Amino acid sequence: MTAASGLATFSNLSYNKAETITIDFGSGSLSGTTSGNVSVSPASAARLAILTQPPATAVAGVAFSQQAQIRIEDQFGNLRVSDNSTIVTATRAAGSGTLQGNTSLNAAAGIVTFTNLAHTVATNITIAFTSGSLTSATSGTVAVSPAGAHHLAIQTQPSPTATAGVTFTQQPVIRVEDQFSNLRNGDNGTVITASRNAGSGALQGATSAAITSGVASFTNLSHNVATTLTIDFAASGLLGTTSSNVVVGPAVIASLAFVQQPGDSLAGAVISPAITVRAQDGFGNNLSGVSVSVALTTGTGSLNGTLTRPTDINGLATFDDLSLNVAGTKKLTATGGALSTGESAAFNISPGLATRLTLQTQPSSSAVAGVAANLIVIGKAGRSSNVENAGLGRSLPCLS
Numbered sequence: 001m002t003a004a005s006g007l008a009t010f011s012n013l014s015y016n017k018a019e020t021i022t023i024d025f026g027s028g029s030l031s032g033t034t035s036g037n038v039s040v041s042p043a044s045a046a047r048l049a050i051l052t053q054p055p056a057t058a059v060a061g062v063a064f065s066q067q068a069q070i071r072i073e074d075q076f077g078n079l080r081v082s083d084n085s086t087i088v089t090a091t092r093a094a095g096s097g098t099l100q101g102n103t104s105l106n107a108a109a110g111i112v113t114f115t116n117l118a119h120t121v122a123t124n125i126t127i128a129f130t131s132g133s134l135t136s137a138t139s140g141t142v143a144v145s146p147a148g149a150h151h152l153a154i155q156t157q158p159s160p161t162a163t164a165g166v167t168f169t170q171q172p173v174i175r176v177e178d179q180f181s182n183l184r185n186g187d188n189g190t191v192i193t194a195s196r197n198a199g200s201g202a203l204q205g206a207t208s209a210a211i212t213s214g215v216a217s218f219t220n221l222s223h224n225v226a227t228t229l230t231i232d233f234a235a236s237g238l239l240g241t242t243s244s245n246v247v248v249g250p251a252v253i254a255s256l257a258f259v260q261q262p263g264d265s266l267a268g269a270v271i272s273p274a275i276t277v278r279a280q281d282g283f284g285n286n287l288s289g290v291s292v293s294v295a296l297t298t299g300t301g302s303l304n305g306t307l308t309r310p311t312d313i314n315g316l317a318t319f320d321d322l323s324l325n326v327a328g329t330k331k332l333t334a335t336g337g338a339l340s341t342g343e344s345a346a347f348n349i350s351p352g353l354a355t356r357l358t359l360q361t362q363p364s365s366s367a368v369a370g371v372a373a374n375l376i377v378i379g380k381a382g383r384s385s386n387v388e389n390a391g392l393g394r395s396l397p398c399l400s
Contacts, residue, residue: 286315301326
């Protein structure tokens with residue numbers, strides 16, 4: 001300033017740094033002078049600044065090795081040392097998941113010191129620090145790694161339905177995870193074993209798979225037994241997991257066989273017990289809904305009753321109303337599509353109960369009085385003209 005009447009008056013001096021200062025005044029060759037102390041206080045709180053960054057790396061679920069410290073500053077970057085009430089809140093910015101620990105703290109002498117911040121999701125995060133209308137601050141990146149291996153989890157379930165003996169269309173994929181369900185992508189070599197849990201029979205295919213980058217992919221699992229099963233996955237030292245249901249249906253029909261062979265019976269009577277035929281696939285699984293027909297293939301006569309039946313849930317076609325009208329030794333054959341049982345065991349049909357007489361040999365068409373005619377043979381016939389041998393020996397009067 002230029003002196004006027006020997007006085008230089010400064011009208012707008014200020015200072016941006018909160019500290020105690022003195023001011024020197026000088027002019028050319030004149031001896032200068034220095035003011036007394038000026039104690040400059042911070043301006044109003046305007047922003048947050050990071051005094052101590054969180055660490056560059058961390059482990060999921062473990063408190064950060066270096067905890068963040070936040071300054072309350074005025075617009076010129078001066079620490080608001082008198083501030084003991086501003087609340088600063090820390091939240092996860094970049095990345096995913098929720099920041100853990102005491103995330104809201106009061107300032108003490110203008111500084112907020114966090115003590116137990118942690119993160120349970122293995123990802124790269126940043127942390128945002130906010131307080132009301134103050135300008136916020138965001139930390140550098142914290143690379144959070146998974147914790148130790150803890151359990152197995154299913155990334156891809158096996159197929160919900162399958163066919164016996166056929167590799168599952170969708171093969172299971174298993175993850176090794178820490179206790180927070182983070183993929184242990186640094187895990188290589190851990191062996192995972194698959195085994196049948198619910199259901200029956202043994203799981204087929206390569207039932208052990210090694211982990212690569214935290215994941216084990218099975219390639220050719222299958223099951224030969226038609227059943228509803230679940231699959232257990234296990235690895236040493238880790239908690240296992242179990243798949244959802246896999247409903248295994250039978251394969252295509254491969255065999256037909258008599259379960260209950262036909263038994264001896266009387267002509268015209270229902271063959272008892274009922275004849276049964278079972279349809280199965282190549283693994284011994286019973287097939288339902290297969291149309292099975294029976295026919296007489298050895299012996300004569302008419303096979304009566306319902307000659308075609310579907311198999312039930314046990315793979316059985318039950319023929320409970322079959323009968324034959326002609327006595328003799330018989331055999332049956334059952335067929336289903338292109339398959340056949342071959343002939344059944346032999347069984348006998350006996351004449352039914354006597355119901356009438358028939359002439360087997362007619363008398364001569366002419367005769368001489370008093371001379372015996374040729375032999376007249378009378379047969380006792382059962383159902384369908386079968387001769388009842390058991391009736392021989394009875395007296396039959398001959399009436400003129």
